[in-house]
Amino acid sequence: MPEGDSVFRAAARLHAALAGQVLTTGELRVPAHATADLAGRRVLEVVPRGKHLLTRIEGGLTLHTHLRMDGRWVVFRPGERWTGAPLHQVRAVLGTERGTAVGYRLPVVELLRTTDEHRAVGHLGPDLLGPDWDQGEAVRRLLAHPGRPVAEALLDQRNLAGIGNVYANELCYLAAVTPWTPVGELPSADRLVARAHQLLDANRMRSGHVTTGDTRRGHQQWVYDRAGRPCARCGATVLTAEHGTAPQQRPAYWCPSCQRGPAPAVRSGRSGPPGRRGR
Template structure:
């Protein structure tokens, strides 16, 4: 699932292409809104809200979309060939004289009154990249359920909006605890929340969700997607398991030397690998 910084960049591309422009083409290829007449309306703005995208039109209408796992908004210049996937996967088309935004594989395509946006996004916690960011409120929401595993709590958009599985794993590493550590056992939850904001803010205009400060391919993360490879800090092999409950469970990655706390029993390193520690 895209992280909040990816959605932020998608909204920026949509805003650059559509804002202030009159829609010359507008198609919503979903049954509920297939007959919606949006052509001729001016686009006011496209804004992110956590992992949600809100494209606001004149007349008090908002197009609410969510990318979830596979969705994507692609932007093309006039006359440019669309290359985001088969036409059968297109769920929305918003075209202006400046360019065309094409939504591929969007699982959520919803028209609603702008005044009713809270119905779609009002449940979200403080947005890490939004004007409503409030670290104290984010900490309060996280600590409201102190027994909850940290990675699961970070992924709950009702606590703070914008964290996906990459950042959830990396933040656990940076806090020195495993993804299954109860939130209430964190020594400095305020520091964790501040670090989350710093990471997403640093990556909002670049791809890769870089957490190490190293932009080279294969060096961008501390533990995420590094199972069986040495921890960049200590050399111990990174382990992997799953956290959460099906069907919402996700892969977890952690260094058993740098991160303290509970972890599932059993073998977690790829077969044939040997744990190594550098002291």
């Protein structure tokens, strides 16, 4: 699932292509809105809200989309052949004289009154890359359930909006705690949240989710997707297991030397019964 910085960049691309332009094509290829025709309306703006995209259109309408695991928006120049995926995977088409934005495999395509946007995004916590960012409120929400594992709490968009699994793992490493550490045992929840904002803000207009400061491929993260490789700080082997609860389980990565806290027992690269691990 894209992180908040990736969605921020997607919104910027869509805004640059569509904002201020009158739609020559406005098709929503989903059953709920198959008869909707947005052609002739002007696009006002495209804004991100956490991992959600809000395309505001004149007449008081908002197209709400979410990429989740497989969705993507691609912008094509006038006359350019669409090459993002097979045509049967197209879920939305927003075309202007300047270009066409095509939404592939979008799991969420919802046409709302702009005044009803709260129905789609009102549950979200403070947006790490939004004008409503409030570090104190994000910390308060995280600490409201002190027994919850920190990676799970960071991924809960009701606490703070924009963190995906890459940043959840990397933030645990930077805080020197395992992903299963209870939020209430964090050395400083305030420092963790501040670091989250710092990382997403630094990466909002570049790809790669860089957390190490090194933009070279393979060197961009400390532990994420580095199972079996040596920790860049101490040389210990980075481990992996699942975190979260089904069906929302995701891979966790951690250094058993640099990170304190609970972790599953790992044998032959597989996770076993929960145990305790520290340094």
